[in-house]
Amino acid sequence: MIAFDMSLKFSLVLISIFLVGCHSGKHKISETLLEDDKYEEPVSQELDGLWELIRVNDTTFKLSAFYGFEARQPTLKIDRKTEQLSGFSGCNDYSGPASFTSDKITLLEPVTATEIGCENNVWETDFFRRLLDISGFKISNDTMEVLGNDGRKLTFKKLENE
Numbered sequence: 001m002i003a004f005d006m007s008l009k010f011s012l013v014l015i016s017i018f019l020v021g022c023h024s025g026k027h028k029i030s031e032t033l034l035e036d037d038k039y040e041e042p043v044s045q046e047l048d049g050l051w052e053l054i055r056v057n058d059t060t061f062k063l064s065a066f067y068g069f070e071a072r073q074p075t076l077k078i079d080r081k082t083e084q085l086s087g088f089s090g091c092n093d094y095s096g097p098a099s100f101t102s103d104k105i106t107l108l109e110p111v112t113a114t115e116i117g118c119e120n121n122v123w124e125t126d127f128f129r130r131l132l133d134i135s136g137f138k139i140s141n142d143t144m145e146v147l148g149n150d151g152r153k154l155t156f157k158k159l160e161n162e
Helices: 002-036 063-067 122-132
Strands: 049-056 075-079 084-088 093-100 105-107 134-140 143-148 153-160
Touching: 063 122, 105 134, 122 134
Parallel strands: none
Antiparallel strands: 049 075, 049 153, 075 084, 084 093, 093 105, 134 143, 143 153
């Protein structure tokens, strides 16, 4: 009978250790997930759609004045579902993969663009560099300010929703 009690006590101790160990492991996993996975606010649906450039820094921007001939304004199309940025640079159509958080747009690699030769293409090169260097954005009504890491900004007006 004493051997049976010792065997039963030993089994109960092992089961207790197992249960406590399992509980502790789950707790540690939860803590790890909470530490590793930073909570992100969902990206607003307002971000999706076609945006037209209206200002560079604090100056109204008209590409026609820059080129000296009639030209369409640059655009930025955001599609969170396909994780793409695309649009018209003022000279070429472009697109590239991107990721989106509640306050940041990240172009994952340089954009690919059609290769139409435009005079004084300094604007397009600068525009593409700015898209690669976005530090954040703010949307207010139908206007979006895209902020660069260097403090420069591009302001877009919403043309359409997707």
